[in-house]
Amino acid sequence: MSDQHAFAAALLDPRKACPPGLISANGADPESRFAVYRNNVLGSLINALADNYPVVVQLVGEEFFRAMAGVYVQSTAPRSPVMNDYGEDFAEFIEHFEPAASVPYLADVARLERLHVQAWHAADAEPMAEERIVATLSSSTLAGHLKIGLHPSLRLLQSPFAVVTIWSAHQHQTPVPFEAFPAQNALVLRNGLDVEVFAISHAVHGFIAALQQGLSLTTAMEASNDLDLEHTLAGLIRHQAIIHLLAEQVSP
Amino acid sequence: MLKTPSLALDSRLPPRAGLGLKSEHFREVLLTRPDLGFFEVHAENYMVAGGPLHHFLGQIREQYPLSLHGVGLSIGGEGPLDVAHVQRLAALIERYQPQSFSEHLAWSSHGPAFLNDLLPLAYDEATLDRVCQHIDQVQSSLKRALLLENPATYLAFEASTLDEPDFISQVVRRTGCGLLLDVNNVYVSCVNHCRDPLAYLDALPLHATGEIHLAGFAEDIDSLGERLLIDNHGAPIDHAVWQLYLKALERTGPVATLIERDNHVPAWEVLLAEARQAEQLLSAAGARS
Numbered sequence: 001m002s003d004q005h006a007f008a009a010a011l012l013d014p015r016k017a018c019p020p021g022l023i024s025a026n027g028a029d030p031e032s033r034f035a036v037y038r039n040n041v042l043g044s045l046i047n048a049l050a051d052n053y054p055v056v057v058q059l060v061g062e063e064f065f066r067a068m069a070g071v072y073v074q075s076t077a078p079r080s081p082v083m084n085d086y087g088e089d090f091a092e093f094i095e096h097f098e099p100a101a102s103v104p105y106l107a108d109v110a111r112l113e114r115l116h117v118q119a120w121h122a123a124d125a126e127p128m129a130e131e132r133i134v135a136t137l138s139s140s141t142l143a144g145h146l147k148i149g150l151h152p153s154l155r156l157l158q159s160p161f162a163v164v165t166i167w168s169a170h171q172h173q174t175p176v177p178f179e180a181f182p183a184q185n186a187l188v189l190r191n192g193l194d195v196e197v198f199a200i201s202h203a204v205h206g207f208i209a210a211l212q213q214g215l216s217l218t219t220a221m222e223a224s225n226d227l228d229l230e231h232t233l234a235g236l237i238r239h240q241a242i243i244h245l246l247a248e249q250v251s252p
Numbered sequence: 253m254l255k256t257p258s259l260a261l262d263s264r265l266p267p268r269a270g271l272g273l274k275s276e277h278f279r280e281v282l283l284t285r286p287d288l289g290f291f292e293v294h295a296e297n298y299m300v301a302g303g304p305l306h307h308f309l310g311q312i313r314e315q316y317p318l319s320l321h322g323v324g325l326s327i328g329g330e331g332p333l334d335v336a337h338v339q340r341l342a343a344l345i346e347r348y349q350p351q352s353f354s355e356h357l358a359w360s361s362h363g364p365a366f367l368n369d370l371l372p373l374a375y376d377e378a379t380l381d382r383v384c385q386h387i388d389q390v391q392s393s394l395k396r397a398l399l400l401e402n403p404a405t406y407l408a409f410e411a412s413t414l415d416e417p418d419f420i421s422q423v424v425r426r427t428g429c430g431l432l433l434d435v436n437n438v439y440v441s442c443v444n445h446c447r448d449p450l451a452y453l454d455a456l457p458l459h460a461t462g463e464i465h466l467a468g469f470a471e472d473i474d475s476l477g478e479r480l481l482i483d484n485h486g487a488p489i490d491h492a493v494w495q496l497y498l499k500a501l502e503r504t505g506p507v508a509t510l511i512e513r514d515n516h517v518p519a520w521e522v523l524l525a526e527a528r529q530a531e532q533l534l535s536a537a538g539a540r541s
Binding site: 002003004005007008011012021022023024025026027028029030031032033034036037040041044045048077078079080081082083084120121122123124125152153190193 | 296297299300301302303304305306307323324325326329330334337340359360361362363364365366367368369371372374406407408409410411444445446447472474475476478480482
């Protein structure tokens with residue numbers, strides 16, 4: 001076993017003794033010195049999660065969060081030095097973390113926060129000008145066959161909980177009371193330099209999900225009952241979510 | 253008096269004070285255009301596709317020299333370098349054309365796991381070969397020399413056969429890399445390992461200094477109840493570190509100096525005041541040389 005292997009293993013598992021071959025110049029117990037590295041690793045990774053999941057921290061409190069995140073860190077060290085990506089499956093972990101079971105919506109709030117971080121750092125794309133969108137949609141005889149290209153930051157989430165309301169209630173200094181039900185669908189997207197989060201209807205969710213899959217306007221409409229098309233398109237245009245319109249390849 | 257670094261080091265930060273750039277300072281910087289020599293960012297924070305981080309760094313880069321400081325390359329790691337990570341660094345360097353790129357004499361990855369800390373190395377011939385090989389690889393991939401930062405450490409290895417400054421001198425000589433002299437790390441390590449900071453400083457390859465870091469430390473105690481200093485970048489720069497900085501400048505002449513603050517970040521004005529203090533010492537050093 002290599003030296004760094006033993007060192008790394010002992011860093012992440014506090015039950016392991018500190019690795020052999022370590023010394024302190026003043027003769028102090030190396031364990032007390034090794035503890036600095038252990039604390040740095042654990043503390044910095046917990047901090048990275050706290051940065052990425054601020055509403056989860058607010059919902060369960062700092063102390064509970066750090067204990068929960070500590071368990072996660074010890075089972076799931078980062079796989080990359082890019083800390084913005086760390087904790088990608090933290091929501092799945094929370095879902096199965098027994099002590100958090102009394103907060104059933106916690107995992108979905110974590111999912112929403114993950115999408116928020118992803119939207120924040122997603123690729124840039126120039127939104128299509130409103131006049132051009134309107135002109136293309138109203139003039140083209142093939143409008144129904146158009147495919148709508150959405151901004152790379154756009155994300156969707158379906159939840160049995162009022163996940164958007166819960167998230168929104170924690171964006172201010174003084175949390176607002178909220179109802180955990182009914183179910184909500186979330187739309188997350190970056191508009192200019194700001195990430196926006198909306199609750200959307202089941203129909204709008206189905207429609208945008210179909211567009212994201214590359215289906216044409218007509219097919220996406222068919223996939224979603226009770227869709228107010230005009231209102232939905234107007235919303236997407238207003239929030240700069242449409243980056244291009246492409247004619248579907250129609251076979252002869 | 254040693255000469256200031258040569259252009260061959262590819263380090264052209266001005267010999268002035270700079271600050272670490274945090275996202276909470278973007279708008280303030282663009283609005284007030286503070287009189288600073290440069291900004292420094294952690295490379296890994298900008299390894300994202302798009303969004304506000306690139307938007308603001310792009311605007312600030314147009315107005316200030318930039319130092320790109322890596323914290324995740326694991327140059328001292330036993331395994332091979334993460335080639336994808338080197339490519340991400342190359343892309344950032346291409347995009348922002350920083351005046352300086354620096355990394356640490358440490359390891360932070362093992363196997364697939366990234367440990368998010370700068371971990372200590374046993375200083376022996378095998379480690380020396382490996383570190384030099386990794387630095388050669390990075391420098392040839394990035395087509396530029398890097399600055400290597402001396403570490404802050406809390407323990408040492410029985411297996412070490414080389415002294416830390418001697419190890420660093422050999423790396424600089426063999427790879428042609430420069431030195432990022434972290435004065436706080438010198439002080440922290442010397443207290444933790446019962447060494448004389450001035451003697452340590454004199455043993456470093458100061459002629460290759462391309463940048464200086466100044467930061468604050470936290471104090472702990474070890475099992476003997478003795479002072480154990482932690483390099484946490486979370487406090488004002490200690491008086492002893494300012495004193496050591498003066499001694500360093502006497503030896504290097506004026507060199508670009510970064511005030512590092514990553515935790516308990518105070519008000520912007522407080523950071524600017526520390527930068528001004530460094531700038532005064534830099535001017536004095538310039539007048540002497």
